[in-house]
Every structure is written in structure tokens, then in C-alpha cells.
């Protein structure tokens with residue numbers, strides 16, 4: 185028996201390039217069978233923050249289900265600003281970076297069970313250059329790949345794969361960085377530096393094997409070389425990465441500087457070529473339903 189009655193579905197109708205009316209009907213039917221009242225809010229891509237804020241204020245949901253990609257979860261997090269309303273995640277985006285880390289079931293009824301269940305994590309959130317980050321942000325080669333992916337025509341993992349070769353040829357890595365963390369300033373040459381709340385990228389690559397997204401910290405991941413065997417290692421269940429490839433520094437506040445403008449991304453969205461990244465753990469946590 186669920187101890188609440190109002191469920192708000194927040195649906196991005198275009199996420200992942202997938203039509204989802206059938207999926208939505210299936211979920212709504214399950215909610216109805218359980219005697220739950222549901223509303224559906226469709227994002228439009230414009231003015232969503234204000235419109236969703238109004239919907240939450242008027243419907244007063246006790247549970248929210250996000251049906252979209254990381255951008256949709258982020259929209260909800262920006263509005264909630266605390267962990268009072270638990271959020272269930274229905275992965276329906278192009279990469280689903282956060283969901284990849286939650287070990288969610290794939291069958292619809294089982295996923296609805298998780299979204300409505302009583303097991304939660306208090307997800308840390310990071311503010312990076314003034315923007316909320318739930319999952320992973322990075323500067324360097326991966327962000328260059330995301331930039332080229334968004335400029336290309338092919339979506340999904342194949343699109344990333346197709347963009348990887350021109351990205352590698354065009355990019356003049358390694359880049360020179362200066363990193364301020366835990367009261368120290370260090371210099372490093374790296375192909376990319378990530379600020380990670382989670383363990384895995386949306387592609388499934390396990391780049392931060394000891395990371396936890398509810399420990400009040402993030403990890404700075406310094407990838408020092410482009411090493412294909414080590415990259416392939418990140419797709420294994422028990423990852424062993426050597427220090428010549430990856431250096432990991434946990435922290436709550438950090439500044440990363442590059443001597444020239446290089447691509448930067450937050451949660452899979454390219455955010456321009458920049459020279460400085462400032463990150464700090466935010467006081468706000470997000471309550472996410474997990475299996």
C-alpha cells in the first residue's frame with residue numbers, strides 16, 4: 185500500500201527521439217489501478233521552469249516521476265530545491281547518465297514499483313559554473329565529443345562512436361591544467377578532467393569506481409593519457425585503472441583552469457569552450473527512489 189495519493193508525471197515528449205504516448209498510458213493505467221491520482225506535465229522546451237513550478241504548487245504532488253533524460257530530472261531538482269518530494273526516474277533520454285548509475289529495472293511495472301517505492305538515496309548535487317550538476321561534468325576530450333555529437337545528425341551511442349574518430353583527430357590534447365582543491369594547487373597535463381558525482385557515464389563506462397553520489401563529496405578525475413586498453417577496462421564490472429591513466433582526488437570545492445579555451449559539458453550538455461571551471465557541493469540534496 186502506498187501512503188500517498190498524488191503523483192505528478194513530468195514528461196519530455198521529445199527526449200531520446202522516442203515517441204512515448206504508449207509508455208505513458210501504460211504507466212498511468214498502473215497508477216490508476218493502485219488508486220493514485222495522477223497529473224501529467226509535458227515539457228515544451230520553453231518556460232518549463234515557471235510552468236512546472238505552478239503545476240507543483242497547484243497539484244501539490246507527493247511523488248514525482250521524471251520521464252525524460254538528465255535534463256528533465258535537473259529541471260525538477262532546480263524547482264524542488266530540497267528533498268521533501270521523492271522523485272522516481274523513468275529513463276527516456278538519449279544517454280540517461282544518472283539512471284545508468286541507479287541499477288533500475290527495465291520492465292515497466294517493475295520500474296513503476298521502484299518509482300513509487302519507499303527506498304531512497306539522498307543524491308548530492310554540485311554547482312558548477314553556476315549550474316546544477318547531478319551526474320558528471322568534464323572539460324577536455326569528452327566534452328569535445330559531446331559538442332561534435334550535438335552538431336552531428338546521428339543520435340544514441342552510435343552517434344558518439346561515429347564522432348569519436350574526427351574528435352580525436354581534431355583535438356590537440358593533452359591540455360595543461362591547474363587545479364585548486366583541498367587547499368592545494370597542482371599542475372597536470374590531461375586529456376580530460378571530470379567532476380564526478382556518480383560512478384558511470386551514460387555510456388556505461390565506469391570511470392569513478394569508488395565514487396558515491398550520497399557522500400557529500402565529488403571526485404576530480406584526472407585522465408592523464410588517451411589509453412585504449414584502460415578505456416576498455418572501464419566497461420568491465422570490476423574495474424582496475426592504473427594511476428598513470430587516472431588520478432582521483434575527492435573534494436567539496438575545486439577550481440580547474442586551462443591555459444586556453446577547451447570544450448566543457450555538464451550532465452551531457454555542451455556548455456561552450458572555456459578556461460575556468462568552479463565547482464562546489466551544493467547544500468541541496470535530491471531524494472531519488474531506488475530499487
Ligand SMILES: Nc1ncnc2c1ncn2[C@@H]1O[C@H](COP(=O)(O)OP(=O)(O)OP(=O)(O)O)[C@@H](O)[C@H]1O
Pocket residue numbers: 196197198199200201227228229230252253254255256257276277278279280452
Ligand atoms: N517539447 C519539447 N520540445 C523541444 N525541446 C524540449 C521539449 N521539452 C524539453 N525540451 C528540451 O529537452 C532538453 C532536455 O532533454 P532531456 O535531458 O530530458 O532528454 P535527452 O533526450 O537526454 O536530451 P538530449 O538529447 O538533448 O541530451 C532541454 O534542453 C529542454 O529544454
